[in-house]
Amino acid sequence: MSGNRVGIIGIGQSEFRSRRDDASYPDLVREGVVRAMEDAKLDFDAIQAVVYSLSPDAMIGIGNAERLGIDAVGGRNKPFLRINNGGATGISSAVAAYYHIASGMFDVVLTAGADKIGECGDSQTVLNKIWDPSYERPLPLGTINMLAMSAVRYMDRYGMTEEDMARVTVKNRHHASLNPKAHLRKEVTIEDVLASRIISWPIKLLDCCPQSSGGAALVLASERFIKDNKLDAVWITGVGHAAETYWMGDRMGNNPTAEHADAYALGRSFEKSYRMAGITDPMKQIQVAELYAPFSSTEYHSIDAARLSPSPQETIQRLRDGEYQIGGRIPVNPSGGTLCTNAIAVTAMARVAEIALQVWGRAGAHQVKGAKLGVASGNGGDHQIFGTMVIEA
Amino acid sequence: MELMERQETWSITYNHALGETASYFYAKIRDEGAIYGKRCAKTNRVLVPPRSFSDETLLPTTDWVKVGPGGRIEAFTIVYEKFNNLPDPPYAFGYVLLDGADTALGGYFKGIDLKDPAAAAAKLKVGTRVKAKFAEKRTGAMLDFWFELA
Numbered sequence: 385m386s387g388n389r390v391g392i393i394g395i396g397q398s399e400f401r402s403r404r405d406d407a408s409y410p411d412l413v414r415e416g417v418v419r420a421m422e423d424a425k426l427d428f429d430a431i432q433a434v435v436y437s438l439s440p441d442a443m444i445g446i447g448n449a450e451r452l453g454i455d456a457v458g459g460r461n462k463p464f465l466r467i468n469n470g471g472a473t474g475i476s477s478a479v480a481a482y483y484h485i486a487s488g489m490f491d492v493v494l495t496a497g498a499d500k501i502g503e504c505g506d507s508q509t510v511l512n513k514i515w516d517p518s519y520e521r522p523l524p525l526g527t528i529n530m531l532a533m534s535a536v537r538y539m540d541r542y543g544m545t546e547e548d549m550a551r552v553t554v555k556n557r558h559h560a561s562l563n564p565k566a567h568l569r570k571e572v573t574i575e576d577v578l579a580s581r582i583i584s585w586p587i588k589l590l591d592c593c594p595q596s597s598g599g600a601a602l603v604l605a606s607e608r609f610i611k612d613n614k615l616d617a618v619w620i621t622g623v624g625h626a627a628e629t630y631w632m633g634d635r636m637g638n639n640p641t642a643e644h645a646d647a648y649a650l651g652r653s654f655e656k657s658y659r660m661a662g663i664t665d666p667m668k669q670i671q672v673a674e675l676y677a678p679f680s681s682t683e684y685h686s687i688d689a690a691r692l693s694p695s696p697q698e699t700i701q702r703l704r705d706g707e708y709q710i711g712g713r714i715p716v717n718p719s720g721g722t723l724c725t726n727a728i729a730v731t732a733m734a735r736v737a738e739i740a741l742q743v744w745g746r747a748g749a750h751q752v753k754g755a756k757l758g759v760a761s762g763n764g765g766d767h768q769i770f771g772t773m774v775i776e777a
Numbered sequence: 778m779e780l781m782e783r784q785e786t787w788s789i790t791y792n793h794a795l796g797e798t799a800s801y802f803y804a805k806i807r808d809e810g811a812i813y814g815k816r817c818a819k820t821n822r823v824l825v826p827p828r829s830f831s832d833e834t835l836l837p838t839t840d841w842v843k844v845g846p847g848g849r850i851e852a853f854t855i856v857y858e859k860f861n862n863l864p865d866p867p868y869a870f871g872y873v874l875l876d877g878a879d880t881a882l883g884g885y886f887k888g889i890d891l892k893d894p895a896a897a898a899a900k901l902k903v904g905t906r907v908k909a910k911f912a913e914k915r916t917g918a919m920l921d922f923w924f925e926l927a
Contacts (some may be wrong), residue, residue, distance in 0.1 A: 405780040445785055508860040517791070518799040519826040522919040523870060523883045524856065524863045532854035533871060540903040585855040585894050629832050633825070633881035636851035637874040641833065644852065 389607040390485045391617030392740045392775070394424025398598030400567040400725045402502040409444055412498035413456035416599030416730070420496070424603040425615070431603070432490045433463040437477035437497030439470055439729045439764075442510040444500050457496050457601075470514075470764030471676060471722075473497070474600065474733025475771035479623045481604045491609040498599030499727035507595055514766060516630070528592065528679070530632060530766055532584035535681035537636065537645035539586065542696040544684060546586050548703065550577035552680035553590050553723060555709045560720025562710075562749040565734075567596045567725040577680075586681070593678040593726035600730035600737060618744045622661030622774030626652035632766060646696075647682075650761060650770040651689035657759070658691075661774035666691040672715050672742045672758040674735035678722045682763075687716060690759060690772075710752060718742065718750045732762025736773055743777040798829045801841070807917035812909060813841045814878050825878040845875035846909040847927060852881070853901040855891055867891040873907055873924050884909070885923040900926065 396419025398404075404412060421428060434457045436450045446452060450466040453459075469476040474497065481495040501507060508526035515525045538544050554574055560566035572590055580589040610617045628642040628649035629635065635644035642648035654666075663669050673690055677683035684699050692714050693699035702708065708716040717723070719738040722731050739758035741747040752758075756777040763770055795803070798815065805813045814825035815838035822831065823842045830837050853871030869891060872881035886907070891897045906927040915921040 405782065442787065445787065506861045509862040512863065517793040518795045519802075519919065520883055523885075524860075524868065525883070526860065526863070529854050529856060529870075533852035536852050536854065536871075537903060581857065582894055583856070583858040585857070585898055587854075631828075631832070631880065633851070633872045633883060634832070636872055637881045638822075638879040640880075 389619050389621070390482050391605055391607060391610050391619050392602055393605045393610060393615050393617045394420040394426070394603030395737045395740055396420030396423060396601040397565050397734060397737055398600065399565050400596040400598035400727055402567070402594065402597065404500065404597045409446060409449060409498060409500055410452050410456040412500065412597065412599040413453045413496055416498060416601035417457055417494065417496045420494070420601035420603050426492070426603065428458050430492045431458065431462065431494045433484055433493045434459050435477045435481045435484070435493060435495040436464060436466040437474050437495055437729055437733055438466055439468055439473040439499070440510060442513070443504055443507060443728060445504060453497070457494060469769045469771065471678070471728055472732050472762035472764030472769050472771045473728070474730045475736055475760060475762035475773060476625065476732070478602055478733055478736045478773065479625065479771055481602070482620055482623055485604055485606050491606045493604050494601060495604070495733065496599070496601035497729045497733065499729040500597040501595035501726065501728060502597045504595065528584045528587055531679050531682055532587045533632070534644050534685070534767065535586050535679070538681060538684060538696070541645050542700065544681065544700055546578060547574055548700050549586065549591050549680040550574045551703055552683045553577045556717050556720050556723045559710060559718050559750055560724035563719045566720040567594050568720070569724070587679055591680040593723050596725050596727040598727045598730070600733045602733065602737060618740050619776050620773060621776050622657035622663070624653040624656030624660070624772045625770065626650070626656065627769045630766065630768060645685065647685040647689040647763065647767070647770065650686065650763060650772070653770040653772040654690050654759070654761070657772040657774050663774065667693070667714070670714060670757060670759055671755040672718060672739065672752040674717055674719060674721060674738045674758070674760045676722050676732055676735055676762045677717065678726055680723060683716065686761060690761065692716065710750060715752045718747065718752050732771065735760040735762060736775070739775045743775055796829070798827050802827050803917035806911070806921050807915045810911040810915065811843055812845050812875060812882070812922065814844050816840050816842050822879040823877060824880050825875060825882045842877060844877040848873040848875035848907055848909065850901055850903055850905045850907055852903065853886060855894060855897055855901070857894065869897065869901060871901070875909065884919070886925070887923045888925045
């Protein structure tokens with residue numbers, strides 16, 4: 385595929401916080417774009433198309449907020465496309481930008497977005513509305529409750545404990561303490577997590593991601609453009625997407641295709657990415673992973689789906705043994721991950737950005753030494769739509 | 778400098794048509810105090826809640842099948858946090874595979890003391906037998922029924 389690859393040439397991320405009272409929504413989008421363009425060292429005229437990363441409108445309280453964002457991304461007179469795949473939106477936007485270039489129709493594409501979840505006082509109200517009005521809306525469903533039920537099944541099938549969940553928070557908070565862009569950077573202990581108040585059993589406050597505000601952007605370019613302009617880049621060598629049934633109750637019961645304890649379609653998405661990138665032995669070949677996991681429990685099934693462990697029981701054991709922390713065998717979420725920063729519209733883009741920085745050797749204090757190949761993922765909807773990417777130096 | 782903010786509220790009313798399949802399901806709950814699923818003729822899987830087509834075969838479902846009232850817990854959570862516009866905690870709810878069904882149906886678990894989270898979670902363990910109970914006055918709605926330990 386040499387000569388025909390797609391590279392990442394610019395990365396921009398905010399320092400994510402609860403609120404950014406100094407910035408309007410388009411100001412935050414602009415922040416990511418300005419940083420990515422500076423990083424790419426390109427004149428804005430070089431951007432030929434824009435993919436806009438924006439999850440449910442109600443989370444920021446602006447209907448079709450991509451309208452408001454067009455100016456912030458310099459979208460005038462350019463092809464402009466909004467992507468909304470829920471929590472997967474950011475990686476789906478990066479993959480859509482990839483398609484633009486891989487098709488041969490464009491050489492340089494910007495993808496960008498922002499979120500201000502800290503301004504929404506009712507995020508679980510918004511997320512309750514993702515359930516269908518015919519049957520499930522009258523139930524108190526929300527993303528926390530939905531994933532608490534996944535955790536309950538994972539505990540039942542594979543033996544995960546509340547302490548195992550806490551271990552993920554401890555690991556990721558330590559990683560976040562090294563990352564100035566992360567939102568929750570205070571280190572915590574297993575005891576702290578176990579003593580935090582129960583939200584939806586078995587999920588406690590410190591098992592949960594925060595509601596973050598901030599922007600992110602990526603500039604992607606064709607290999608031809610990168611070489612002609614003598615630019616520095618890292619390469620997207622595998623992309624994948626897969627979806628599973630809407631019905632949570634179909635992910636349990638008799639012989640479900642997509643078991644709710646697991647992340648079935650995420651596994652299928654990784655398979656596609658790995659096949660494309662020529663990865664046959666993920667445990668040996670992958671050196672770093674940023675896996676979308678907004679609750680501590682969900683990091684386990686994400687590691688399983690990425691095949692960074694031989695079995696779920698072994699994932700639990702390896703996490704206990706420190707194999708997924710910086711310095712361990714395959715660091716997972718060295719940035720602190722979604723558990724420490726969740727600005728939903730760009731959260732999965734941050735996974736891509738962080739892996740790009742890692743394989744580029746530019747991740748700073750949370751750099752995984754010598755990493756040259758990494759994977760990123762995003763999960764959206766009612767645990768339903770998944771995107772994955774392989775990035776190499 | 779002084780940074781200002783303003784409050785905005787969205788309050789939007791919809792009148793959602795439930796369609797033929799869900800309307801039948803709710804009429805049976807209201808009139809018979811019974812839960813019905815719909816079978817996919819190709820796989821024989823009984824989908825609960827009923828749908829007009831199977832997402833696996835993409836064929837229309839054919840016959841109605843009465844399921845439950847017994848079943849087993851497939852998933853649960855116990856909520857101790859107050860969320861705006863959602864019920865006051867604590868409450869337990871989850872999914873139950875009703876006898877004769879192949880997929881699980883959501884509902885509240887009632888009649889369980891939720892004061893001690895670990896003890897309550899042990900009572901609701903995956904695999905526990907439960908029974909669907911129906912309100913005396915039913916309107917044809919999801920909250921006309923709930924689950925209690927069998």
